[in-house]
Amino acid sequence: MSGRVLVGVKRVIDYAVKIRVKPDNSGVVTDGVKHSMNPFCEIAVEEAVKLKEKKLIKEVVAVSCGPQQSQETIRTALAMGADRGIHVEVAGKDYETLGPLQVSKIMAALAKKEEAQLVILGKQAIDDDCNQTGQMTAALLDWPQGTFASEVSLDGDKVKVVREIDGGLETIKISTPAVLTADLRLNTPRYATLPNIMKAKKKKIANVKPADLGVDLTSRLEVLRVDEPPQRQAGVKVETVEDLVGKLKETGRI
């Protein structure tokens, strides 16, 4: 086993920022807005670094697809303990239409090239909430997948994954190489330590173009319109339970 883990990290608008829709409804305002690493990607990086600290794997490679600024996101992963980074350059129009299908093709190509033992991704990104990249990557590679992981245990060439599902928790055992996606309760990501921030400066980030990996970035999706959620309407106070039932029937709720 190569002992190499690929971790995907996505640069998204920071979770604390108040999102504003562009006046032409073509998307959201991103210029001058604070961006940071997708929180689920942070959890994925933390899990990979923990596996390395337990000496169960040998190398953590952080991958990000996007414009120049994605390198900052890779550097944050390096400061958390990843060993090296790969920046897949996607800019301009290609970046605007970049989605899970293209990213999973890129991740699959890199996983093969790097002979990865595991690919760990966040379960979804907080900007598009697609929750597809992990599953698509596994399918393209024909690898097993452990998604919505709240617990991961690596044992030789097998991985035990406890998954958070609607009904509760499901435990599965899959063989490596495999794709895992991190859910909220998998771990609590560490704050980068200052010595690691200094060391991150010296770690390498390789530059790769999607074409080099044989990936076609054409999107099959077209965003027609982006709107704000509807404004919350005021409620109505009623006096009795009968009134309440009446009102609910009136508005067709029951």
Next chain:
Amino acid sequence: MAALFKARKALGLCLSGCRSLTQLAELPDTHQILRQTCRDYADRELMPIAAKLDKEHVFPAKQINELGAMGVMAMEVPEELGGAGMDYLAYSVAMEEISRGCASTGVVVSVNNSLYIGPILKFGTEEQKKQWITPFTTGEKVGCFALSEPGNGSDAGAASTLARQEGDEWVLNGTKAWITNCWDASATVVFATTDKKLKHKGISAFLIPMPHPGLSRGKKEDKLGIRASSTANIILEDCRIPLGNMLGPRGAGFKIAMQTLDSGRIGIAGQALGIAQAALDCAADYAHKRTAFGAPIGKLQAIQFKLADMAVAVESARLLTWKAAILRDSKKPFTKEAAMAKLAASEAATYCSHQAIQVLGGMGYVTDMPAERHYRDARITEIYEGTSEIQRLVIAGQLLKEYQS
């Protein structure tokens, strides 16, 4: 030949000036990541509890441990001794971000870094560094600095605490006042007179573990601000320590104290910047949300002028702080700039927190908003580690030296 040397020297100065200038305008990459990391920590772990820490006067032990794990409690200390091995520019950036979350936590960090570890790192023997610095890098233990006395603060040369040698021990007697971290510290750097006839040249520095026989701590002061950090007297009554606990040469105490405070000023400037920025953030956010006369109050010129003046005060103090830090990191003289930074930043903190309350109106006066805490926290920055009056004397002294023919 001489002209060539002069020209090359001038070019060198110009280039190093350019490098510093670029650093002033934009922090280097590592420092930007550091700033973001500290800001995230302050936003998530300090800001939510700052009001509670202040109200209940609780020392943030868990947070200090976490900051220690990150390397923030010993930023300048080399990695071999357990520190983060970073420069003073990084330290001043970290201080600002931490203090923006909680000013009390900021002062605990500052005292440990600049006032306790600082002099030991500079003047201690290798053995002293291992014994007195390494355990204090993780956040598990913090140190303190005992210079002021009930009888003298600004008049540091008049230290009445005495140290006499008895065989293979030093015996200390006296009282030290206003010691930050007092009740939470595990060691202190103490200044005492070893030779009264030599006046300020007869003061020496000592290292004392806490607790220790002969050392007792006075009652916790009930302060206006930075209440999560404990402040009290240290009383020394025939306190006996080994001879090896003297820090630096005999009689060098005053020099050690002054040089330590020079660097400490940059840390406190960082703390004051954090408080000023937090006050500005509070006011600007309120200006967007509060409506009066039919529009957000941010549309009114009176409010805009206040916010603009606050922003200028903070940014100019920040650049002074970064400059002082860069000069120190380049091993150039920085006494004047450090005093200017501390003066500017502390006055910016009191100005901004005062104006922030004004912008918030009645809401600024109640504990529901953090503005009143920033106002109370800011006040001390103009007093400790050298009052604003002392800073002016230091600046004038350095300035006049430059003009001497």
